[in-house]
Amino acid sequence: MSVEIKLSRSNRTYRPIDPLAGKIIIKSPSSISHHGIYITVNGSVNLQVRGGSAGFIESIYGVLKPIQIVKKSVEVQPSGKISAGTTQIPFSMILNDRGKGKFYETFHGANINIQYLLNVDVARGYLHKSLSATVEFIVESELAIFPEKPISPEMVFFYITQDTQRHSLLPELKSGGFKISGRICTQCFVSDPLVGELTVEASAVPVHSIDIHLLRVESIMVGENIATETSIVQTTQIADGDVCHNLPLPIYVMLPRLLTCPTVFAGSFSVEFKVTILVTFQTELYTQTKSDPRALRKWVAMESLPLELVQAK
Template identity: 80%
Template sequence: MSVEIKLSRSNRTYRPHEPLQGKIITKFPSSVSHRGIHLTVNGSVNLQVRGGSAGLIESLYGVLKPIPILKKSIEVEPCGKISAGTTQIPFSIILKHKEEDTKFYETFHGANINIQYLLTVDVVRGYLHKSLSATVEFIIESELGGHPEKPVSPEMVFFYITQDTQRHSLLHELKSGGFKVSGRICTQCLVGDPLVGEVTVEASAVPIYSIDIHLLRVESIMVGEKIATETSVLQTTQIADGDVCRSICLPVYVILPRLLTCPTVFAGPFSVEFKVTIVVTFQTELYNVQPKSDPRAFRKWVAMESLPLELVQSQ
């Protein structure tokens, strides 16, 4: 005896103005009477503040009250009976009517901010029987009208990394010998497109161990009169392994994780931003003995450059 929801699209991705369609599939060994089959759509922004991203007073708030986005219910079938075997019941729900001004945020799963849309089916039975339920998550992308058309080319920013651009202490051999890594990288791109750019090692007295691209998310939550902000690494991509040849252009091509990213959001009680960090690790004896648990930590044998990354949705 089971109930499940199968949406019309395999990627479960919809825009607010599009109907949410699919089928309710029931599998019963014998016919079952019910008092109605109901569908409920829930969308909300769930916020939490952890001790690592705020002070003692802010951390006491813990999980904050969710911000509701959407809640709709429809009756798919009135009281009746479902036959034995497999039965498919089609449904269609309008998420947003033209006259409604509900603000839909794109689906996002972060460390402290979770924007989620759920569809739940309930087969209501008698008082002596427990209702049969099933829930599925679907993905919301922003509406077309609020975003620019796809740009011809991504916005590129030039950067360079030397011993003079670092705000943390470096090993003596790095400061005395010197190094220079230059390149350009995209700082505004579409959520569905890869992050592109290029990196060139122009000079380095110390051999290079690796060059990595860190994708960071910056989540900010308004707690009382303060803002609790936490930055976390959501993806690391290695673009060079070993002491690369000098003056050779290395391409950067990073696929963005869809559910862990979304268009940059600046809402009242919360915001979601992103950064991209180019990290150059040098070959030293300390590299093998020091802990590497946090890739954002400043280390004497590492040079880095961080740039803001704006993600947008296109038509």
């Protein structure tokens, strides 16, 4: 005996004004009685402070009270019987039928988790265990900063030289110098790739690799303080080994949907993003200590830029 939820959309992606529809599939070797079949939608923002980002506050608060976005229950079928075999029961409901409330987009972060769950419950009384199943679906906001596609990406030019680095460099890098220029989109749709280009104009030391880091910046209001933590979402390598000088290299990074969302500034939390261009140079020191994350990375040059993600209509 089992119960399963099959949503109408294979990508499980909905907007608050869309009907959340699908089928409840019940498989039973014999007919069973029930006291009603219900579906419940539960959307919430789960916050936690960890990793020492808030110091002593972390030990006091830890996991914070979730922020309820939506909780809605609907009776799909009244009390009755379910025949033996496979039974399919259709359902449909609107998440935001009253047009009120703020629906944040689905996001799975390190300290902030915005999640929407659909639960089905087949009530069977006190003498029998209820049948239930849960499935996560993705919510995209119906609000957008830009009215329609296409938009002109906001391209920002950047330069990476020995003079732009705030950390210490190897003597041969600092004396010989290097210059890397390019441009990258710092405002784009969450469903579109991050694009740009990069050119190594000069370098006294051969390049080992060039990587693009996508970072999330999660901030949570804890009492009168703000706990902020920055973590890497994904790394994309755009060059392996020394590259030809003055040859533009394309930057093309696909954004992971569940690990990204439109930039959010809420009262008690915020989710922002950054993009870092990381250039690693070839040195004997790199070969000796690349397995040690605590080693001083004097053979690395980088540039970080804020990245604003928005949703399209």
